[in-house]
Amino acid sequence: MEMDLKMAENGTWKWRFRLDDVQRPACAVTVRGVVNTVMESLNQDDGRVVVQLGRGDPSASLSFRTVAVAEGAVMDMVHSAKYNCYAPAYGLLPTRRAVAEYLSRDLPYELSSEDVFITIGCAQAVDVMLTVLARPGANILLPRPGFPFYEARAAHSHLEVRHFDLLPNEDWEIDLKGVMDAADENTVAMVIINPGNPCGNIFSHQHLKEVAETARKLGIMVISDEVYGHLAFGSTPFIPMGMFGSIVPVLTLGSISKRWVVPGWRLGWLAVNDPSDSLKDSGILDAIKGYMDIAPNPATFIQAAVPRILERTTDEFFSRINGLLRESAEICFEKLKDIHCVYCPKKPEGSMFVMVKLNLPLLDGIKDDLDFCTKLAKEESVVILPGVALGLKNWLRITFAIETCYLDDGLERMKVFCKRHAK
Numbered sequence: 001m002e003m004d005l006k007m008a009e010n011g012t013w014k015w016r017f018r019l020d021d022v023q024r025p026a027c028a029v030t031v032r033g034v035v036n037t038v039m040e041s042l043n044q045d046d047g048r049v050v051v052q053l054g055r056g057d058p059s060a061s062l063s064f065r066t067v068a069v070a071e072g073a074v075m076d077m078v079h080s081a082k083y084n085c086y087a088p089a090y091g092l093l094p095t096r097r098a099v100a101e102y103l104s105r106d107l108p109y110e111l112s113s114e115d116v117f118i119t120i121g122c123a124q125a126v127d128v129m130l131t132v133l134a135r136p137g138a139n140i141l142l143p144r145p146g147f148p149f150y151e152a153r154a155a156h157s158h159l160e161v162r163h164f165d166l167l168p169n170e171d172w173e174i175d176l177k178g179v180m181d182a183a184d185e186n187t188v189a190m191v192i193i194n195p196g197n198p199c200g201n202i203f204s205h206q207h208l209k210e211v212a213e214t215a216r217k218l219g220i221m222v223i224s225d226e227v228y229g230h231l232a233f234g235s236t237p238f239i240p241m242g243m244f245g246s247i248v249p250v251l252t253l254g255s256i257s258k259r260w261v262v263p264g265w266r267l268g269w270l271a272v273n274d275p276s277d278s279l280k281d282s283g284i285l286d287a288i289k290g291y292m293d294i295a296p297n298p299a300t301f302i303q304a305a306v307p308r309i310l311e312r313t314t315d316e317f318f319s320r321i322n323g324l325l326r327e328s329a330e331i332c333f334e335k336l337k338d339i340h341c342v343y344c345p346k347k348p349e350g351s352m353f354v355m356v357k358l359n360l361p362l363l364d365g366i367k368d369d370l371d372f373c374t375k376l377a378k379e380e381s382v383v384i385l386p387g388v389a390l391g392l393k394n395w396l397r398i399t400f401a402i403e404t405c406y407l408d409d410g411l412e413r414m415k416v417f418c419k420r421h422a423k
């Protein structure tokens, strides 16, 4: 075959590879990308510390340091020299069993190790699901506002995305009628994120049941992103979607990243909650296994540490973390009430985030949410995430999982900023 890598007229090579419109998702929106854009506006000459309320990674804060038993487990596994090997494709058996037991504590039935696949953080569990569900013509239903990794990942697999709304004035519950309207015979699944990123909400038992019934009517499975599972500190308890696995098959995605505050350890899972075996003939399990067979795995010694981490982390650690989050959610909500150009529909009860709506007509010379965030970064050295990154223009996402002194300081600066720009 004759190669056509001819010298083009301007003297550069003409390569076969071209980024065309179909592949445009290479430029998709991500939280990291938008936060970086906002951070480019930071004023290097401002002598004050930068208050980072844009990302959800409190691991740098001393008070959010993970539990000693987790650190010890990892150290011991390294020192044992037993885990320098490759791990099996779906994860070490004791790890799969330990995750199955951990998740089963909250379920009316038992998961087995066969139902659990160990992944590189929750992100790879998302990757696995969106990859195996993608086929020509298929579509998936995602929440708006949501977590843009899903949109970006779906685009890379050419899986069509349709959105349903979360309703700010109804505790961020799902617009279930919108779900019915968005779905058609090519819809393969719907995604929920509970506890919620970005809204900090927790779905009630009743609402989750309605979600299950809606999905059942549509004949679609529910993918439940529970990466913030148990980070619930308000009046609504966290209930895993797997509770309704006998109504509709549920694929639960999780990790130790958030509850144990170790996102860099890259350890997550995908659990199939299907007690009535209704997925048996769908082929989805074979598809998951087929993809996991060629996917990379998390580090073996981290996997090996998981059984001890899950079994021995005490309630004391969990309640301390939830206590910290409760306190900062409280401070955040109270301080936001004092900032007149933003409106917070709901005090966060879970995860690490809250959404607030910008009241643009009250502000002078601020075009939109992105403009607000870049100017806030420039003038006050405070970083927050513009809602446009999450599909909700002119809203803002604020992370409250940070030392309360910084949170206080950051929100005070935001208040000063809003006053300075008030009409």
Ligand SMILES: *Cc1c(COP(=O)(O)O)cnc(C)c1O
Pocket: 056, 120, 121, 122, 123, 124, 147, 193, 197, 225, 227, 254, 255, 256, 257, 258, 263, 267, 268
């Ligand atoms: C952080 C996060 C993830 C990714 O979790 P990792 O375990 O760090 O891969 C997935 N979904 C949501 C909603 C998240 O906030």
